Amino acid sequence: MKKVLENKTAIAIFVLPALVIYSVIVILPVIWSLYYSFYSGSPGLKWEFIGFDNFLRLFGDSNFKASLAVNLKYISIVMLGQVGMGLLLALMFYFWLKRFKNVIRTLVFFPVVLPTVAVGQLFQKIYEIQPNYGLLNSLLNALGLTGLIQPWIGQASTALGSLCVMDIWVAMGFYAVIFYGALLDIPGDVIEAAKIDGAGGLQLFRYILAPLLRAMIITCLIFSFSGTVKMFESATALTNGGPGAATRSLSMYMYNVSFTYNKVGYGSVVALFIFMLCVLGSSIIRKFDIKE
Amino acid sequence: MKKGLKSIAIKFVIICLVVIEIYPLFWMLTASLKQQSEWTSKPAYALNSGFYIQNYIQAWTRGNMNIFFKNSFICTVVSLFFIVLFTVTVSFAVTKMRWKLGEFVGKYFEFGIMIPVATALIPLFQIYSGMGLLNSRLCLIITYTAFGLSLSILLTTGYLRSFPDEIMEAAVIDGCGIYKLVWYVVVPLMKNAIVTVLVLQFFFKWNDLIFSMTFISDQKLKTVQTGLLYFQNEFGAKNWGAIFASVSMCVIPMLILYMILNKRIIEGMTAGAVKG
Secondary structure, three states, X not given: OHHHHOOXXXXXXXXXXXXXHHHHHHHHHHHHHHXXXXXXXXXXXXXXXXXXXXXXXHHHOHHHHHHHHHHHHHHHHHHHHHHHHHHHHHHHHHHXXXXXXXXXXXXXXXXXXXXXXXXXXXXXXXXXXXXXXXHHHHHHHHOOXXXXXXXXXXXXXXXXXXXXXXXXXXXXXXXXXXXXXXXXXXXXXXXXHHHHOOOOHHHHHHHHHHHXXXXXXXXXXXXXXXXXXXXXXXXXXXXXXXXXXXXOOHHHHHHHHHHHOOOXXXXXXXXXXXXXXXXXXXXXXXXXXXXX | OHHHHHHHHHHHHHHHHXXXXXXXXXXXXXXXXXXXXXXXXXXXXXXXXXOOOHHHXXXXXXOOHHHHHHHHHHHHHHHHHHHHHHHHHHHHHHHOOOOOOHHHHHXXXXXXXHOOHHHHHHHHHHHHHHHOOOOOHHHHHHHHHHHHHHHHHHHHHHHHHOOOHHHHHHHHHOOOOHHHHHHHHHHHHOHHXXXXXXXXXXXXXXXXXXXXXXXXXXXXXXXXXXXXHHHHHHHOOOOHHHHHHHHXXXXXXXXXXXXXXXXXXXXHHHHHHHHO
């Protein structure tokens, strides 16, 4: 037994191919970004060592700051929306829904599996105002709320909000299913006992369910955070960063800087910033888990 | 009386939520069957008056959807094969086999979860362009495989750790070598974990946009997602019928797949979050 499991050749065959591909494609680029970040221009084109200039430039770059602000707003709205709506839906399934539990759970989860680009195109048409009213505007029109008809994704004031609504719509079923599973794991007699002791809905949640669900809430927040930090695909598909820079995220800014304006060195600094934000953010959220 | 009112209110809320989740998709399907003239003569929420299949034919042939589907299919299936192969071998080697670096290598693979795709994008572009691999299916397949490993290995190592050693011991006593042991004993017992990985990674790879739009510019090699993104430019923003047909075409296979495998899919997709 021992001999079989210590077979060195077998270990090499099992691990090496994956290790090489993973190291070259996933790990090496991060280190490589660090190296790029000390250079100006792009390889072969004004490629000069400039030390920390790219990093210093970051702090004075108003485009970068604007993208960071958009990204942070997006993270906070979507993260709270996805996890909050998910939790609400799950509580509703658990306490209110007597029949059709599985059917409704299946239906609500469905948007999760859809391609982001397809969802983006669909919502473009929902928010459309020109040449015809899209779904939302035509419904508002039918309800007589003509004052609310507006170019939802065509103006800076509503574009980010419209994007957030889309991303919450996509993912809330996902979190609902996770929380529902966690609720089913809570022994039924704990909840029964609390009810007998006269705990109302809010009290029940505050003192019984919230502490028991705490670990799961943290997990979901981290998952949602790491998804929203990367904000790229849904914004590209719905608004492509527009109008102006109203929905341009850090990843999209990095993409523009390095592939449209060919400033690979500076783009790498933005890329590293995203990496740092991702690591920092998840460890801050994780801190809440350790307390108590 | 009060209780009856409350239950009606609850039902109303639940129905509203379900409608919000489902109605946009229903609207999309009906819209894809509308003729151009219906958009100007009727409000957007109106049902289609006939079944105008022409939209689909147009999207499939003139919109090149047939090519995009083929490309997505090849890239996804090949990378899934390698993801599963590497995931099984690596996670077995780091959990069950005995070597000094085993634990470290496992941690090293799991670290990849923290790395945002955007951070790797610029160097990868340079690597591929230096090797002349841009605009090839190969570079997508390599990238998809490499970026699929971390989460998959995390999921399967958790599963393998709880896996009893006695079964393996019995097989070894019966004269089973290491390769036979993995193929005939470990893989069949890991079936559930493998299916979870397959489901999760299928959706990640099939829905990928950022890699394919960065590495592929050749119209003949674009995947469904990139193709769809630029669809509007080619057809013009006014051809809503064809646009809806192309979007529906991407959604319908997912819908069918989901209907058949919904328990598995929900399990697989949520496992990634709970473990990650």
